[in-house]
Amino acid sequence: MDLKDLYRDVILDHNKRPRNFGRLDPPAHSAAGHNPLCGDKLTVYAIMDGDVICDLRFDGTGCAISVASASLMTEAIKGKTRAEAEHLYAAIHDLLTRADAPSPPELGKLAALGGVREFPARVKCASLCWHTLHAALQGAAAPVTTE
Amino acid sequence: MNRATLADPPLDVARLRADFPILAQTINGRPLVYLDNGASSQRPRAVIDAERRYAEEMHANVHRGVHTLSQRATDAFEAARERVRRFINARSIREVVFTRGTTESINLVANSFLRPRLKPGDEILISWLEHHANIVPWQMACEATGAVLKVAPINRQGELDLDAFQALLSDRTKLVATAHVSNALGTVMPVREIVTLAHARGVPVLLDGAQAVPHFALDMQALDCDFYAFSGHKLYGPDGIGVLYGRESLLEAMPPWQGGGDMILSVSFTGTTYNQLPFKFEAGTPHMSGAVGLAAAIDYVDGIGLGRIAAWERMLLDYASERLSAIDGLTVIGTAKDKASLVSFVLDGVHPHDIGTILDQQGVAIRTGHHCAMPAIEFFGVPATARASFAFYNTREEIDVLVDAVTAARDMFR
Numbered sequence: 341m342d343l344k345d346l347y348r349d350v351i352l353d354h355n356k357r358p359r360n361f362g363r364l365d366p367p368a369h370s371a372a373g374h375n376p377l378c379g380d381k382l383t384v385y386a387i388m389d390g391d392v393i394c395d396l397r398f399d400g401t402g403c404a405i406s407v408a409s410a411s412l413m414t415e416a417i418k419g420k421t422r423a424e425a426e427h428l429y430a431a432i433h434d435l436l437t438r439a440d441a442p443s444p445p446e447l448g449k450l451a452a453l454g455g456v457r458e459f460p461a462r463v464k465c466a467s468l469c470w471h472t473l474h475a476a477l478q479g480a481a482a483p484v485t486t487e
Numbered sequence: 488m489n490r491a492t493l494a495d496p497p498l499d500v501a502r503l504r505a506d507f508p509i510l511a512q513t514i515n516g517r518p519l520v521y522l523d524n525g526a527s528s529q530r531p532r533a534v535i536d537a538e539r540r541y542a543e544e545m546h547a548n549v550h551r552g553v554h555t556l557s558q559r560a561t562d563a564f565e566a567a568r569e570r571v572r573r574f575i576n577a578r579s580i581r582e583v584v585f586t587r588g589t590t591e592s593i594n595l596v597a598n599s600f601l602r603p604r605l606k607p608g609d610e611i612l613i614s615w616l617e618h619h620a621n622i623v624p625w626q627m628a629c630e631a632t633g634a635v636l637k638v639a640p641i642n643r644q645g646e647l648d649l650d651a652f653q654a655l656l657s658d659r660t661k662l663v664a665t666a667h668v669s670n671a672l673g674t675v676m677p678v679r680e681i682v683t684l685a686h687a688r689g690v691p692v693l694l695d696g697a698q699a700v701p702h703f704a705l706d707m708q709a710l711d712c713d714f715y716a717f718s719g720h721k722l723y724g725p726d727g728i729g730v731l732y733g734r735e736s737l738l739e740a741m742p743p744w745q746g747g748g749d750m751i752l753s754v755s756f757t758g759t760t761y762n763q764l765p766f767k768f769e770a771g772t773p774h775m776s777g778a779v780g781l782a783a784a785i786d787y788v789d790g791i792g793l794g795r796i797a798a799w800e801r802m803l804l805d806y807a808s809e810r811l812s813a814i815d816g817l818t819v820i821g822t823a824k825d826k827a828s829l830v831s832f833v834l835d836g837v838h839p840h841d842i843g844t845i846l847d848q849q850g851v852a853i854r855t856g857h858h859c860a861m862p863a864i865e866f867f868g869v870p871a872t873a874r875a876s877f878a879f880y881n882t883r884e885e886i887d888v889l890v891d892a893v894t895a896a897r898d899m900f901r
């Protein structure tokens with residue numbers, strides 16, 4: 341295990357300067373996610389145009405992995421359809437949990453999260469924003485938790 | 488840099504460390520530096536051996552059989568109780584109830600002592616720096632009865648505001664429950680003043696001693712509190728065993744909490760006669776090997792001497808506080824004048840969770856998060872802290888490793 345594999349430059353950069361950070365008012369869809377273990381709290385906001393996620397933002401506090409993951413997610417998802425988002429959600433899940441997971445080209449910069457798999461205690465940090473996005477798109481009312 | 492000097496208190500730490508098998512290992516290729524003693528401390532071989540000897544030579548159910556092994560198990564279990572009594576200087580073994588740990592001890596008091604006495608509008612007084620184990624059971628009692636939870640404030644150093652505490656005591660206060668030592672901030676609470684102020688108004692006091700027991704000699708009769716709770720696993724003993732000390736007259740008047748075997752004298756379908764103290768509160772087969780292990784841990788700690796342990800830990804605390812505070816961007820959370828040997832801190836631009844992972848790669852184990860004391864941590868305006876908590880087997884060299892690793896974490900995120 342190498343720390344540089346977890347904290348790749350892309351991760352450090354997105355942690356320091358998170359993209360699409362901020363809130364969106366209704367009628368944006370939103371959902372809150374919480375990792376009670378470490379206190380990470382994120383809210384994801386999405387504006388839909390028909391089936392297309394035309395704007396996506398997040399705010400909250402968290403560790404470098406959860407902030408960078410959310411920032412990367414907003415960049416990757418903006419402009420995608422629901423179905424494309426769900427497809428990426430599944431690909432990210434594999435990337436974070438399966439040792440033999442392929443790293444499909446559509447992951448793009450998200451592939452930087454590949455190092456997280458070697459740090460099992462941190463997988464939840466990286467996946468929190470994705471679960472929260474999923475909930476926002478489903479219009480779920482109850483906050484998402486990792487526990 | 489201020490490294491180890493000849494002025495260190497006399498504790499042969501190198502020899503003592505050899506008593507702890509778990510410490511002699513590498514983690515991620517580095518020697519383990521275990522600084523999470525506040526969450527759970529490690530066991531010396533004497534404790535491991537006592538538990539094993541119990542299993543190999545004594546085990547049967549306690550208080551139940553006429554056969555030899557059952558008698559041996561009962562003797563070992565009751566000898567452990569007497570050992571605890573002597574350790575905390577309780578008046579009688581009737582005041583020493585074995586539980587699963589601090590949490591269960593507090594829940595026992597909440598359910599058996601408090602709930603039956605609570606009426607709507609009654610109050611329970613705690614402090615802002617409590618562990619969730621000393622908050623939630625009282626909230627549950629309040630929900631069930633319409634009583635109200637009152638919280639005495641702390642200052643920016645993490646010390647109790649005693650004047651505000653006194654002002655919050657009222658005729659409606661039915662119990663005061665505070666930590667002896669804060670697990671999140673390290674604050675040693677002014678427990679003598681708390682007990683005196685509460686008793687002056689006739690209010691009983693429970694002290695959560697989970698973080699105090701490993702560091703100071705205890706004397707229940709001098710302290711004069713009404714209930715005292717602690718866990719074996721923070722005292723170099725086994726997990727799953729703990730103690731509730733209770734003043735005999737109060738325990739005597741309390742109904743049992745759980746029902747079952749061991750806590751009865753006779754059972755019939757028209758009625759049951761409860762056993763005497765302390766068995767009335769020990770329904771079911773207890774954690775016998777745990778009690779035996781706890782007694783061995785107490786023997787071990789007493790063998791070193793809590794006075795010498797405290798002196799060594801004081802040195803570690805001073806050294807760690809000084810070296811950590813000198814790191815640019817690091818803020819210590821909890822700077823009470825009277826502190827136990829732990830340092831909670833935050834680092835500009837680096838989340839505690841990331842500090843925890845980076846330190847782990849250097850073999851350094853610390854705790855990160857809210858330490859089950861969310862109100863105390865949020866009081867300081869942070870979502871989480873990193874916490875290094877020291878035991879007598881820690882060394883200045885280990886603190887040097889900690890400081891270097893924290894510095895590396897800061898540099899990585901620059």
Ligand SMILES: Cc1ncc(COP(=O)(O)O)c(C=O)c1O
Pocket residue numbers: 525526587588589590591618620621666668669670695697698718859
């Ligand atoms: C101050 C304090 N109270 C209560 C507890 C709960 O102890 P246990 O989990 O052993 O029941 C702890 C342990 O973390 C603690 O530090």
